[in-house]
Amino acid sequence: MSVDRYSPLHPKIVHQLKSTIEEPIQHNEPRFITVSKNFYNACLKMNETEKTGRHTLIEKLKNLCGWPLLEGDSWKVQKFDWEQASYSLVNEGLITDSFFAFNIVTDFKDSTKNVLEIDQPMLRFDRKAFVKGFSDKSVKDYFHNMVDTAVKYGANKDRAESELRSVLDFEINLATITLSDEQRRNQAALENLMTVKNLTTTYPFVHWKKYFNTILKSAFVIGDEEIIKVSVPTFFAKLRPLLKKTPKKVLANYLVWQVLEGQIQGSFSKGECLDITSQYLSLNAGAIYARKYFTPESKKNAEELAVSIKQQFSKMLKKLSGTKVERKNIADNGGVKMSYLAYQDWVKRHGPEPTLPGLKYSQSQLFWIQAAMTQCAKYTPEYLKNFSDSPQEFIDEFAFPSEFRATGVFANMPEFATDFSCKVGTNMNPAQKCSVNTGADI
Missing domain, CATH: 1.10.1380.10 (Neutral endopeptidase , domain2)
Known part of the structure; x- marks a missing residue:
């Protein structure tokens, strides 16, 4: 659990x-x-x-x-x-x-x-x-x-x-x-x-x-x-x-x-009926929720972000050739990368955001911190033992501990290494990286 x-x-x-x-x-x-x-x-x-x-x-x-x-x-x-x-x-x-x-x-x-x-x-x-x-x-x-x-x-x-x-x-x-x-x-x-x-x-x-x-x-x-x-x-x-x-x-x-x-x-x-409806009519369910509970400002921001991510995704597809990360790994690697590039495009249009008081991090660094926070989770000992005994099953279902979904993805991102000034060869900036863009080491 x-x-x-x-x-x-x-x-x-x-x-x-x-x-x-x-x-x-x-x-x-x-x-x-x-x-x-x-x-x-x-x-x-x-x-x-x-x-x-x-x-x-x-x-x-x-x-x-x-x-x-x-x-x-x-x-x-x-x-x-x-x-x-x-x-x-x-x-x-x-x-x-x-x-x-x-x-x-x-x-x-x-x-x-x-x-x-x-x-x-x-x-x-x-x-x-x-x-x-x-x-x-x-x-x-x-x-x-x-x-x-x-x-x-x-x-x-x-x-x-x-x-x-x-x-x-x-x-x-x-x-x-x-x-x-x-x-x-x-x-x-x-x-x-x-x-x-x-x-x-x-x-x-x-x-x-x-x-x-x-x-x-x-x-x-x-x-x-x-x-x-x-x-x-x-x-x-x-x-x-x-x-x-x-x-x-x-x-x-x-x-x-x-x-x-x-x-x-x-x-x-x-x-269960609600779960089934949300599963088979997921776009409908999302639209129903957004229609009632999103404020006009939230809808506008979400639409702008969606356009930016779509543009980045189109660019990525043009570069895509012979990728080996399975589709669920692409979701993490590609998703974070597209979001980061979309955010940088937003900064170009609107200018850099002010840093948060009391924090030493830049807004680009805060992007990575927030992305990592989405993976924060607590696991029971039984869950971790099952992962240790049968890691391949968790990899297939993309249910392995979230720590690896954050560190593994970020270590493959040159942008992360640049924003945090990570030295080449360290854990978070390995010399060989797997790129979702090319499917090869870069």
Whole structure:
């Protein structure tokens, strides 16, 4: 857990945004406000649907694939076919994937084209926890949630604990044959293209042409020569024997659990609905907040600053060539650099600002100090231990301790060294710097 300088502000901003977005829709308000309010209200209404639709859902599941856990001995194993059950559930909109993922994605080698992709499934939570099995606390909590949900839908608790443990074991086995995030970093290695005909020969446990055409619902017809991107071929090679050795009752219960968990995830509190609205309609949410809570002077200053940063960004793009800092590192390096250059442009237009009384720092130096303050944070010992044990995971998520986000970025900035007169070769002015402009050492 970490706490930074923005933590105290967050609840206030959330409350202000919530009170604004919950106001009644006005006939003359801008469309971006109306869209945001409708989105938020639609999210809240999903709770009502979940409460009133349980009986309807159970009846639908019985007709589509059945639910062994609830039906008991009356469930007919000989009638179950996981492939047909998957078709039915996907076409009813009850699940998006079954035992693997299916997407339409941009061709990695040609961004002007889209391709059909099959991939390993999206796991419910951290793969490492799944691989540890029932000894992991999060897996235990997940299992208890499975049982509680099944009971809520009418299952006997003892029977739920028994049969859902088998489902959990299957899900653990499924996670075990997937690749970790670290193993998936090589995008080129995941770019395995083959025709539907070759796909059927290589992985014959699925009627692939029927699968694609059934899922796509005649949006377009897939033929034998259609190119399919197969991400993680090792997963599909191992999936066949896993499905073959798993009892049909377990597969059926697993598919139904996917449906039920989707229903749970479709129920949100007001706070969660606000978060979802802010995430998917982030520009709208920002505009709504600024419209109500920014003063005219604040809006003017923000607009002027935005123009300056946009100009600096345009200059940077013209110089950009073959950069290796991942996009999140560019956000820090490039963001600070653009802000600094934008501020210097502002000084040229308006003249230098007076120094603050009682401080020995110039305004340029105060810029760096303020930029560093935005990264101030406190961390629990557990957070720092996790960072020490698995630093690569934090780097990938850009969640590593903020101290390094400040010192690492500033040390790459010649402007910082100039403003603070740092000698070449010191920690904050290394002889070799990584530049976001050129992607090479300067």
